[in-house]
Amino acid sequence: MLWLSRDGLVRFANTQAVAKLRLNAGSRVQEPTLVNAVNGTVLEQSARVVTIAGHPASPGAPVPELRCKVLPGLSRDDAMVLVADSADEHADVGFDNLMMMLRSDLRDPLHRVGQALGMARHERDAHALDALCDQVDELTQVLDRLIDLASVWGSESLAANDRIELWPLLQQAWARVEPLARARNLKARFTAQGPKSQLAAIYGSEPWLLRVFVECLEAAIRAARPGGMLDIEHRQMGPRALVVLRDSGAFVAARAGATPMESGAPRTNAGTSAARLASRDLIGLKLCQQIVAQHGGQLREEHDDGQRNFLIDLPTGAPFRTEVSAADIAQAQAYARDLAALMARRRDSRPATTA
Numbered sequence: 001m002l003w004l005s006r007d008g009l010v011r012f013a014n015t016q017a018v019a020k021l022r023l024n025a026g027s028r029v030q031e032p033t034l035v036n037a038v039n040g041t042v043l044e045q046s047a048r049v050v051t052i053a054g055h056p057a058s059p060g061a062p063v064p065e066l067r068c069k070v071l072p073g074l075s076r077d078d079a080m081v082l083v084a085d086s087a088d089e090h091a092d093v094g095f096d097n098l099m100m101m102l103r104s105d106l107r108d109p110l111h112r113v114g115q116a117l118g119m120a121r122h123e124r125d126a127h128a129l130d131a132l133c134d135q136v137d138e139l140t141q142v143l144d145r146l147i148d149l150a151s152v153w154g155s156e157s158l159a160a161n162d163r164i165e166l167w168p169l170l171q172q173a174w175a176r177v178e179p180l181a182r183a184r185n186l187k188a189r190f191t192a193q194g195p196k197s198q199l200a201a202i203y204g205s206e207p208w209l210l211r212v213f214v215e216c217l218e219a220a221i222r223a224a225r226p227g228g229m230l231d232i233e234h235r236q237m238g239p240r241a242l243v244v245l246r247d248s249g250a251f252v253a254a255r256a257g258a259t260p261m262e263s264g265a266p267r268t269n270a271g272t273s274a275a276r277l278a279s280r281d282l283i284g285l286k287l288c289q290q291i292v293a294q295h296g297g298q299l300r301e302e303h304d305d306g307q308r309n310f311l312i313d314l315p316t317g318a319p320f321r322t323e324v325s326a327a328d329i330a331q332a333q334a335y336a337r338d339l340a341a342l343m344a345r346r347r348d349s350r351p352a353t354t355a
Contacts, residue, residue, distance in 0.1 A: 002081040145283040160205040173213035192234040200316035204295040215284040223249030243312040
């Protein structure tokens, strides 16, 4: 993924884009086809798809063809570019909706911050300053999630193999969100199947998994009715660990694909607030999905006796690897050579048959 200004300046490039295009933040795109596509997208605010030549993976390797989907950016003067091999037909189509959501979710808060800042400068009273602080806080929360989402977009950012005890990590996550729960008069009940000392460990990045639990618990708290009880359950299912938020509406609006900018009708204050909440949850959900997937797990929903449970499903045991390592490839190649040599010796040792 690239984030480009209208003149081709790279504002952000994730690890995969750097490898495919040899572009880093601060450099400038020289490919005329891509520059023209970015200019057209910025001018017309419409998506374009172009094919360009990438950089070979190694000296002498064929030059790959890269399919670039250029989307309108977060402002009217920049663009987002999704880069994939032309043969790859599994592009994340949901990213288009995410970009649309981000534009809506950032444009409105930025506008409100500007208005609140103008009022605070003009009136210089405590009420105006409080409103400004609230708007800035809302905007920084969105930006914080967006930055983290960009940080984990490449699998290299989650290459840790920490040994993680799940139960203490859940308690640590709850300590982070407890002030929000107290503000809504919510309590939590944690249960584990079996002795806590016998729960299997998880391997991966402890800070990022903590972020998953915090995001999910926050979403569950926001969706719960004030004064209620949150049930968080740990299940050990063979080689997998499940964290279950029982009867939870966590990320319901985001998982339903709510898009606050599809409707052209005027929105009420309640509708606008719900749309902002859905947008913020969508960014948090995408962030959690990316982190959990790179740990070999998944976020999913199950229905049990009329209850809607939200599950964080993670593998236990050996660390999960998203890619086959070079050592594994070399070992497989050596095995194939040995097997071919063995078969050749067997053919040579067979007695000749006469007609």
